[in-house]
Amino acid sequence: MKRNIKIIGALGFLLAGNLVFAQTETKVEKPENDKSLLVKTDHKELDAEAKKKVAAEEKAKLPKPYDAKANAEKDIQALIAKAKKENKNIMIQAGGNWCIWCLRFNQYVQTTPELKKLVDDNYVYYHLNWSPDNKNEKIFAKYGNPGDKLGYPVFIVLDKNGKQIHTQDSAVLEDGKGYGLEKVKTFFNSWKPKS
Template identity: 45%
Template sequence: MKKVLITLCVALVSLSMYGQGKVKKVYDESVNPVEQINDAVKKADSEGKFVVCQVGGNWCKWCLWFAAFIENDEEIKKLVDDNFVYAHVNYNPRQESDDATKMMLAILGNPARFGFPALVVLDGKGNVVHIQDSSFLESGEGYDKKKVMRFFRNWTPSAVATGK
């Protein structure tokens, strides 16, 4: 009986730990990043929004954590959905010499210099408005809601247009 209880406890702890570490993969590695950005810009322009490119990859735990963080918080999700077209732009460090990767990095103002995820805000014409080093949005082993909300509020189309 004691062995059964110990085995059951170990199994529950293992499942609990596995569940906490499991996050949804959000980067589509088969998509051409330049086409993805161009499509997002066209959509944003037609909807009066900006684009946020979250540059990173499924290999980056902080990238996946950030995606889950904004997806799972209703207030942040609404702010993002109301003001931005959101694109998870895949960056594979092993493909740095690839033409599409080089072009993507150039279009986005070479955000890889900040680490990952890097957040790039584009206006409806595809111009880089801001590049955000996501480490400034962190707190401990996660993200800080106040910092994340402040970032998104400060880079909405209306905030940029009015300076408020």
């Protein structure tokens, strides 16, 4: 009886070990089915894939404010005329619809009444597209190619005459998986037109 208990205990131990082992390894059949080959599966890859899926689902739900077909040079000239008329500065949010942080920022500002009012009262806002379809190289070069150095989104602030007065890295505005209200308010308040 003791021997049966030891065998059952040993089998239970082996089964438990195989369950743990099965979680970290996957069987791959050799072409001739002569033996199975164990290949380690990286759980970080699975986590990364799950995160990508969640991010893709989130991105699909967010508004897409960037227009790859827009003539940015012409649009910005029109914004300068509007900014002069309304005595506002120009806020250029550079990025693309491929960039989840760009879309999150846009959504955050548009759905946070305090921020939306601050932007609407002080800025003419523009989403400058950077994508494989339209890199807007001439415009980005004019502003020092900030996306190359800082990533996206990146903010380019112009005065009402179109003079570049500030470039802002968006990473300092982040808070967790989103943006911090006080950080974003401080940024917008710092570059609004001086009365």
